[in-house]
Amino acid sequence: MQLFLPIADIPVNVFLILAMGAAVGFVSGMFGVGGGFLMTPLLIFIGIAPGVAVASVASHMAASSFSGALSYWRKRAIDPMLALVLLCGGVSGTALGVWVFALLRSVGQLDLMIALSYVVLLTAVGTLMFLEGLRAIMRARTGATTIKRRARAQGWVLSLPLKMRFKRSKIYLSAIPIVGIGLLVGFLGAIMGIGGSFLLIPLMIYILRVPTSTVIGTALVLTLTTMVVATVLHAVTNHLVDAVLALVLMVGGVIGAQFGAQAGQRIRGEHLRLLLGLLILSVGIRFAVELVIRPDELYSIRDLGGGG
Template sequence: MQLFLPIADVPVNVFLILAMGAAVGFVSGMFGIGGGFLMTPLLIFIGISPAVAVASVSSHMAASSFSGALSYWRRRAIDPALSMVLLSGGVIGTALGVWIFTLLRSVGQLDLIIALSYVALLTTVGTLMLLEGARAILRTRKGPQPLTRRARAQGWILGLPLKMRFKRSKIYLSVIPVVAIGLFIGFLGAIMGVGGGFLLIPILIYVLRVPTSTVIGTSMTLTLATMIFATILHATTNHLVDAVLALVLMVGGVIGAQFGARAGQRIRGEHLRLLLGLLILSVGIRFAVELVIKPAELFSIRDLGSGG
């Protein structure tokens, strides 16, 4: 069954899009991540332009993170102060990212930059997660390790000025690295169409030492806010948000997430990290292959203007 996407300006198989949404939703439910880093490449692989894929996935990410953020808020598993400081940087980073996005599109370099960014990000993160997951499995096989005292934030962070107490997370540190992290995640989301949770959560845990009890909910809050802002900017500035595409992806994502959450509860944490690292690395390698193989058509015509 063919469905015409008005903004992407291409016909697609509606069952294929539903299946992609369900597959990414399954992965999101299993690993507890947004899935934008998978959805955007998959859309590009089936022929949707990178610009439309990034803009449309932003709206999909905003919708999919809403229920999760609401659930964590009801359980008081979100640090409001930390969320607001992250968001102050996230809004600036998102606005900057959309501006760079528009500029690159106007000069015809957006597709290449998106592809290179995905290759660099996914291969690096995938390799690191793969190695960390393998080390965790080896540690588990060696038997229980002696408990160690919970480490504090990195030493150089503790020496920064403008300190603030985040009561819900029970940490006291400078707002400078928190704002910088929010800015980076917001910028990344606007350029690449990713919520950034798969990067933000490890950074908050291992760099700022935020407790895991509040880190996931806080991450979802930032994803929700930055993706809503990115969607609005992409829709008003570049006119690239395909609502039909986003809606079909949401339907598939909701269905897949239910099964993924159940599957994730049956798999050990270290095995989940190993599988996720392998998945991320595979997508990064596929993107790299796409960059070096000879295309079927050597020339293409595309509107490079700022309008839709």
């Protein structure tokens, strides 16, 4: 059954979009990540313009993050002060990202920038996660044990000024790296259409040493807020948010996430990291291949207007 997308301006198979939403929802439920890093490339691969894919996935990410953030809030697994400091950088980064997005679109370089961003980020993160998961599996097979380090932030983080006490997370840190991480994640989310959890959570754990008891819920608050801001700004400035596409993706995502969460509980942690690393790496490689292969049509006509 064909469904016409008014903003993307193309007809798509509604069952294909539902299946994509369910598949990404399954991955999100299994690995505990937002799935924007996978949803945006899939939409681009089926012919949806990168700008529309990024803007529409932002609204999908906001909706999918809301229920998760609400659940963690009820469990008191969110650090409100840490989330507030992250949002100071996250909202600013999102606004900056949307501005750069509009600028790149006006000069006709948006598609290339999105593709290059995915190639660099996903291949790097995917390779690191794959190697880390592989090392964990090898340690488990050989019976080797790792030396547990004291849960303290990196030395250079501890030396920074403007320190704050975050009671829920029981940490005492400078606000500077927290705002910087929020700025980075917000910027990448606006440019690439990703929630950033797969990048934000490792940064918070390994650099800031935020306890796992509050890190996921706090990350979801940042994802929810930045994606709402990105959706509004993209809709107002770029007019690229396709509400029909986002709605169909949400329906599929909610269904797939339920099955993914059940499957994730049956797989060991190191195997999950290995699989997620492979998945992220494969998407990055696919983007790299798309950049170097010869297209069927060497020239295309496209509206470069920034206002839609």
